[in-house]
Amino acid sequence: MSTIKDVARCAGVSIATVSRVLNKKGAVSPEAENAVTLAMQKLDYHPNHMARALVKGRNNTIGVILPSFNNPFWSEIAQEIEKSAKEEGYHVLFSIAGEGEKGMDESISYLRASQVCGIIQTFSASQEVWSAILKHVGLPLVALISDVKEVPSVVSDDTQGGLLATRHLIAKGCKNLVHISGDLKLQKHADDRSFAFIEECRKRGVAYRVYESCPEKLGLEDNLDLINRIFYENPQMDGIFASNDIMATQCISYARSQGFRIPDDIRIVGYDDISISALIYPPLTTVRQNYAQLSKTAVRAIVDMVHEKTPKPLEVVPVELIERKTT
């Protein structure tokens, strides 16, 4: 790998000049510039990010902590963050957090050691874990999806999402609703979907029941057990609001395998609108999270913080009900 020195020698100039044309900073004569450009090509020169980051103390890289790539939801988020970051001239360094607090600590450690200039954190964690982390981050940090009091957060309008889903089900004539929530112990922003569901059912006098699932466990089998139980315990059930599309998909499969017709016997609405939701049969009615805007806002917030601007403490991104064929 050739270095700036090689280029300088080859072009017959000093390294400072090379650096100047590299960064388009400072004045360089056309001849020199030409010589340098040529030399760079000839030597197939690629500037060393590390060295540059070292001297500038900055990386132009945003660290992103994800719980996993298992749920396509996170992949979509990852992809959009990458895109938004690129538009702002930043790179992205992903870290998949292992289980529990330790996993998250490791991720943060890694990202800090990599000198990222900010971290987007998507992992839901209890308040205590957050507090512990916040003590020693010393880096711009924003929470995406999960909402944390002490940190600028960007979330979907989950109350609205819950409302939209519930009202839609009721409007379609459902009288006996079941909601499958995420892990309510984590105090996630997503819990608002569940609260909205409950409140709306109460207000409208619709019978309802809430079941709590252990989410990020990817316990696909655990989910199945839960769904099994739900169907057993709720023979009257005519509508399900699942807190994510994977769960909704599993409900559809279970229902169909038991001979229920969808939407005639049971109506189902999901949450997220991951890309397969439109592909399955019947295509899933769901609440779409705006991945692009979610990601862009989070990236924007990091960039702001890097530039010493203080972003809004909470950004709420609108959601949208996508009516397809399961309702």
Place this chain on the structure above:
Amino acid sequence: MSTIKDVARCAGVSIATVSRVLNKKGAVSPEAENAVTLAMQKLDYHPNHMARALVKGRNNTIGVILPSFNNPFWSEIAQEIEKSAKEEGYHVLFSIAGEGEKGMDESISYLRASQVCGIIQTFSASQEVWSAILKHVGLPLVALISDVKEVPSVVSDDTQGGLLATRHLIAKGCKNLVHISGDLKLQKHADDRSFAFIEECRKRGVAYRVYESCPEKLGLEDNLDLINRIFYENPQMDGIFASNDIMATQCISYARSQGFRIPDDIRIVGYDDISISALIYPPLTTVRQNYAQLSKTAVRAIVDMVHEKTPKPLEVVPVELIERKTT
């Protein structure tokens, strides 16, 4: 952010000593070690990866180029690579390649500039593109999924996969098969699935037809057009072998929406076994690619190359037919 200097000062030793305890290299007195450890904790010190990489000329980071996160297939690969790399003591830097040759060039540029010590490349590209790239990589490179002559490659046993799928369909009594292949112009290893399909049909005297799809386009709608056409042109069709699970899922949806019963009227087998395939209804019969072994082998190959060992030019990972309910 505290540096090694701060730690040294705080511990009352030289930076060399700090470096020694940091790397557990060279002899350090217990007292000194203690003082340093304490100082590191007190200052919340995190060694700077960049600086370390700069001086060592190595990163312990493997670069991975992916076409997108859109198909869950790639997410699963990404996740497994991360896992395998961690086990080998490496980090992973993902780069999502944009469209075409330029996107790939940019990705490679970025990864090289980031001083990764090797690149795992999953993107299918034409032979010319590959040749152009190979000229100036100067870095351990391995091709995953896509098979490239000049580069150590790790692939699934796609011939076997195609055979398994085709035989299974025939064994179930199908007489009129359709295969939806990927983009055959790219000369991917995956094309072997198609060749195996064709050969087996010929050998067994089963009527067949092959349709080519433009894959990585995520043209979900394009896919739909194609499927539509396939059903229109093949009223006799009683079995489909799709080259990936997403496509298979779309076939199922289309078939069901047209009133076909699965598997009674049409049997469908997919390829990949992405995690949702087991969740949809009916659960998809498919050829499972062994993500874990695929990834581990690729990582292993990079590590070998870093250590100046030459890996096998081609590793073929077995596949497995997972029979579920669409056949």
Place this chain on the structure above:
DNA sequence: GTGAAAGCGCTAACAT
């Protein structure tokens, strides 16, 4: 066992 010093590839004053 420990410290001083050189240098990894680069940028940013400071000279010229």
Place this chain on the structure above:
DNA sequence: ATGTTAGCGCTTTCAC
């Protein structure tokens, strides 16, 4: 307009 030089934070000889 261009070159010289001092570091960025770290590892690694080489003395002591």
